[in-house]
Amino acid sequence: MTYCVAMSLDEGLLFASDSRTNAGLDHVSTFSKMSIVERPGDRVIVLLNSGNLATTQSVVSRLGKMHAQAQPSGGLMGVDSMFDAARLVGEELRSVIRMQSGGGPDQSSVDFSAMFLVGGQIAGEMPRLFLVYPQGNCIETSADTPFFQIGESKYGKPIIDRVVGTNTALDEALKCALVSFDSTMRSNLSVGLPIDLAMVRRDALSVSFRHRIDSGDAYFGALRNGWSQGLRRVFNELPAPEWFKV
Secondary structure, three states, X not given: OOEEEEEEEOOEXXXXXXXXEEEOOOOEEEOOOEEEEEEOOOEEEEEEEEEOHHHHHHHHHHHHHHHHHOOXXXXXXXXXXXXXXXXHHHHHHHHHHHHHHOXXXXXXXXXXXXXXXXXXXXXXXXXXXXXXXXXXXXXXXXXXXXXXXXXXXXXXXXXXXXXXOOOOOHHHHHHHHHHHHHHHHHHOOOOOOOEEEEEEEOOOOOOOEEEEEOOOOHHHHHHHHHHHHHHXXXXXXXXXXXXXXX
């Protein structure tokens, strides 16, 4: 399992993903779930993925191969819009799942499904963010739903629902995203550090900021402690119900 979140805001786009793919008492695997396709001044496209690792790596590899074989306008480098980018990712995802699930009876119990978040900006249009489903279809964010999550999303959703709107500043959105990761990591061992972060400011047409948070990150440690202490303080300040009698 993994956890990824992306937000489409007035100032630009924010992306965050964990890097854990398997967790247990004696084994933890770490792979980045973030891929970036960039031609500064023309386009920047960020992919986040969750689900079967073989599926997601195959999709990313196939997209990269399209670009390598058709320089400089193959694959995601050749699409005319972010919708076309999301549609291309969906087509490759559906194709890979179909190919891998048809491998024979021994594959019948394997879940090859995966999901992608595809966001960015191509010159001539506004920044856009899409959620791509295993079936290959996609949906786009809106003013009412400015963020998407994939993977283990239920623990981190409440804080984002309460805080994030399209007018939220990128720095505030980043703080909120990290709190959502803390909530998820505390409740599910299958999500863990490192966390990959990327920002794409509106009309920058390149990645404006990129950072990886590992176990030694001082800010994330302080944020986790501050959030926990703040929750306990607010909880202790809540009044007891008037109708409760011991």
